[in-house]
Amino acid sequence: MPTETERMLAGEPYDPTAPELVADRARARDLVRRYNATTEAESDRRDALLRELFGASPTRR
Numbered sequence: 001m002p003t004e005t006e007r008m009l010a011g012e013p014y015d016p017t018a019p020e021l022v023a024d025r026a027r028a029r030d031l032v033r034r035y036n037a038t039t040e041a042e043s044d045r046r047d048a049l050l051r052e053l054f055g056a057s058p059t060r061r
Contacts, residue, residue, distance in 0.1 A: 003018075003020060004016075004018035004020055004021055005020055005021060005024070008021070028053060031049055031052055031053040032053070034049055035049040035050065035053070
């Protein structure tokens, strides 16, 4: 049986209150909070947080 995450990603009905999805949202909120607490001068830290959140980070400008 597929996990709720797999069902969600496949576009199927899923339970948004499933513990795995609740934990994923909490982790994402924490990473975004930490990213927002950085300054522009902390580009390495910001890139690391984006990679952790999205699995990749945009190319630096």
